[in-house]
Amino acid sequence: MAAFLPDELWRHVLAIGVKSPAKSLSYKELCCVSIACRRLRRLSGEDSLWSHLLSSDFPPPTSQSSASSSSPSSSCKALYRIRFERDKEKKRLAHRRAVMRKESQIAEHLRRIRDIEASLARESDKLKASASELSNLHKVRQASVALKVWQPEVVRGKQKQMVSQCAVPVESRISAVDMEFRLCKQQIAILRKSYEEERRRLDAAKRELESIEYHPLRRCERTGSNLGGSSSRRKEIKRPIDVEGYGKLAKTS
Numbered sequence: 204m205a206a207f208l209p210d211e212l213w214r215h216v217l218a219i220g221v222k223s224p225a226k227s228l229s230y231k232e233l234c235c236v237s238i239a240c241r242r243l244r245r246l247s248g249e250d251s252l253w254s255h256l257l258s259s260d261f262p263p264p265t266s267q268s269s270a271s272s273s274s275p276s277s278s279c280k281a282l283y284r285i286r287f288e289r290d291k292e293k294k295r296l297a298h299r300r301a302v303m304r305k306e307s308q309i310a311e312h313l314r315r316i317r318d319i320e321a322s323l324a325r326e327s328d329k330l331k332a333s334a335s336e337l338s339n340l341h342k343v344r345q346a347s348v349a350l351k352v353w354q355p356e357v358v359r360g361k362q363k364q365m366v367s368q369c370a371v372p373v374e375s376r377i378s379a380v381d382m383e384f385r386l387c388k389q390q391i392a393i394l395r396k397s398y399e400e401e402r403r404r405l406d407a408a409k410r411e412l413e414s415i416e417y418h419p420l421r422r423c424e425r426t427g428s429n430l431g432g433s434s435s436r437r438k439e440i441k442r443p444i445d446v447e448g449y450g451k452l453a454k455t456s
Contacts, residue, residue, distance in 0.1 A: 213246050214249070214251075217236070217247060229256070230256055230283065233247050233253075250278065250279040253279035253283050256283060257283045260283075260287075261286040261287075298415070301415055302415055302416060305408060305415060309409060312401055312404055312408060316398065316402065319397055319398045319401060322394055326390050329383070329387050330384065333380055333387055337377065337380045337381060340376055344373045344374070
């Protein structure tokens with residue numbers, strides 16, 4: 204029955220679809236209509252439809268509105284195609300800039316994590332050295348206290364040697380090393396907290412990068428190609444089996 208409708212009615216239907224507030228006919232649907240038949244291809248390519256789509260999808264700036272309206276246009280569909288390709292290229296470049304910006308953020312987070320790991324290694328070495336020196340100083344203080352009481356000469360000689368090797372006052376050095384030990388522990392706790400926070404930021408940036416780079420059509424194409432390859436391999440495996448079966452049937456017959 205659609206073939207018997209006049210062109211004026213088809214033009215009215217297409218104009219309603221294009222100019223409706225819900226915009227039931229966008230450029231995609233209009234292109235799909237154009238491949239239905241030659242008649243709809245001719246009617247859907249008229250300038251009255253594409254001029255409305257051109258002004259609604261790509262509104263010109265206020266400074267250029269008068270100039271664009273005065274300039275003659277041979278085909279609004281061709282202009283729409285040019286604007287569409289230009290807008291597509293802008294979106295592609297903006298997407299690329301967003302990806303590069305997120306990749307630079309990930310690289311910066313990785314650099315900070317490496318710096319924090321190096322600082323953690325240095326503070327851990329300082330902590331171990333301070334703990335070892337603090338233990339030796341406590342031994343020297345115990346030896347100096349033990350010299351005040353009677354002990355065997357062998358033990359007393361070892362304690363004298365230990366005390367004589369310490370060139371600085373024991374008590375002041377113990378307080379200084381103990382303070383350094385506590386500062387190292389506090390600095391390690393701060394570095395670990397900043398390390399965990401930087402790791403969380405890195406994971407969040409990686410998830411954002413995955414969401415930016417996600418493209419369902421490309422993923423479907425990859426999965427489809429994998430499925431197609433597996434089916435072709437199955438066919439290659441099954442083909443010699445069928446040939447052997449046909450050969451056996453021919454011999455028996």
